[in-house]
Amino acid sequence: MRISGQRGRRQARIQVSGERPDEPAQRPIVGIARRLGDPGDQSLRRIGQQTDDAGSRQLYAPRKSLLWSRRIAAWARFFTVPSVDAVRVALGNTGSKTTIHRYLKELEEEEGQRPGAKVAIGDALQDLVSRLAERLHAEADTVVAQAQARFQAQLQERTQALEQARHEADSLRTHLQRCETLLQAEREAGDAARSEVASRTTELAQLQERIAGLTARLAEHERHAQSLEHKHEHAREALEHYRTSVRDQREQEQRRHAHQVQELQVALRQANEALTVKNHDLMQLNRDNGQWVERQTRLERELAQARQRADTQQRKRDALRLTAAEHQALQVRWTQDVQALEGVRAELAAARTELVEERQRREHAEADTLRATVRLSTLEQLLAQLRPAYSVGEPENAIAAGAMPAGR
Numbered sequence: 001m002r003i004s005g006q007r008g009r010r011q012a013r014i015q016v017s018g019e020r021p022d023e024p025a026q027r028p029i030v031g032i033a034r035r036l037g038d039p040g041d042q043s044l045r046r047i048g049q050q051t052d053d054a055g056s057r058q059l060y061a062p063r064k065s066l067l068w069s070r071r072i073a074a075w076a077r078f079f080t081v082p083s084v085d086a087v088r089v090a091l092g093n094t095g096s097k098t099t100i101h102r103y104l105k106e107l108e109e110e111e112g113q114r115p116g117a118k119v120a121i122g123d124a125l126q127d128l129v130s131r132l133a134e135r136l137h138a139e140a141d142t143v144v145a146q147a148q149a150r151f152q153a154q155l156q157e158r159t160q161a162l163e164q165a166r167h168e169a170d171s172l173r174t175h176l177q178r179c180e181t182l183l184q185a186e187r188e189a190g191d192a193a194r195s196e197v198a199s200r201t202t203e204l205a206q207l208q209e210r211i212a213g214l215t216a217r218l219a220e221h222e223r224h225a226q227s228l229e230h231k232h233e234h235a236r237e238a239l240e241h242y243r244t245s246v247r248d249q250r251e252q253e254q255r256r257h258a259h260q261v262q263e264l265q266v267a268l269r270q271a272n273e274a275l276t277v278k279n280h281d282l283m284q285l286n287r288d289n290g291q292w293v294e295r296q297t298r299l300e301r302e303l304a305q306a307r308q309r310a311d312t313q314q315r316k317r318d319a320l321r322l323t324a325a326e327h328q329a330l331q332v333r334w335t336q337d338v339q340a341l342e343g344v345r346a347e348l349a350a351a352r353t354e355l356v357e358e359r360q361r362r363e364h365a366e367a368d369t370l371r372a373t374v375r376l377s378t379l380e381q382l383l384a385q386l387r388p389a390y391s392v393g394e395p396e397n398a399i400a401a402g403a404m405p406a407g408r
Contacts, residue, residue: 268383285361289355289358292354
């Protein structure tokens with residue numbers, strides 16, 4: 001458990017302080033060897049000196065196998081249970097686990113062959129080593145705690161910075177997408193604008209051609225306007241002479257207009273009344289026409305029945321021709337039937353004549369109604385034309401417009 005704690009503290013201190021992995025493992029070895037004054041550890045002292053002189057140089061080559069075994073042997077003396085991971089952490093996380101395990105095996109075999117090696121160490125030396133180890137542990141715990149605090153603070157700062165960078169990246173990504181969308185829209189708008197510019201250029205060329213034509217027409221119209229201006233001057237002079245006489249005429253026209261309006265209103269009422277009467281007469285004629293049609297149908301039906309009776313009488317007369325009395329009777333009856341038939345025919349002819357006359361009267365009534373309607377529409381249009389001509393309050397313009405032909 002102590003080896004694992006030392007390994008965790010060692011890793012944290014290496015990560016925070018940025019030390020080289022091999023330096024902390026070598027310098028405590030040299031210091032412990034000097035304090036102990038073990039003359040048999042000259043190789044360990046030489047290893048520390050060589051490591052201090054080499055700086056950050058790492059010994060990975062196969063020809064340095066003796067140095068690896070010595071370093072492992074020196075560190076293994078200070079661990080109660082020298083595991084492979086603990087030794088590798090003590091060496092600065094360098095070296096192969098297989099090699100470390102092999103050299104630990106060799107050390108165990110060598111120590112097994114020398115049983116009196118541990119007995120030579122005294123109690124004072126063990127007490128010194130234990131106090132030194134406790135002091136080293138306390139200092140290491142303090143350094144590790146400080147390193148962990150700094151590491152946690154740095155980790156929190158880095159985490160916050162990472163989150164902020166992620167948020168900024170998301171916002172920038174969103175902004176980039178929005179910008180790409182806007183850029184696409186601007187490109188489409190640019191294409192549309194270029195198309196619009198091309199069409200506008202074509203329209204501008206057409207308009208310039210039209211402007212040239214209109215300019216020529218404008219020059220012609222200006223010449224025509226100048227001639228009209230001269231004519232207008234003459235008309236204005238004539239209007240000035242005519243205006244005095246027009247004032248009296250205007251008053252007379254206003255009075256006559258008011259009288260005409262009243263007459264037209266009376267005529268309009270009369271036309272409306274006549275139209276109402278004509279509509280009523282037309283409805284009555286339609287009803288009479290229906291009655292005459294029904295009467296004609298009935299007379300035609302009676303005529304058909306009379307013809308059937310005449311045919312029947314004719315057959316009976318042929319059948320009763322043998323008897324004179326019956327023949328006379330049938331002759332009389334046939335004469336009566338013929339007379340009745342002639343009467344029915346005369347009545348039918350009269351009904352047809354009346355129907356024709358009724359149709360003529362109906363057509364005349366419709367023509368009168370149409371004329372009355374046309375007259376009413378004409379009167380309404382005339383009334384509508386007469387009303388705004390004098391109700392706007394500009395009689396002089398109307399008189400001037402009417403006086404233009406007189407001035408010419």
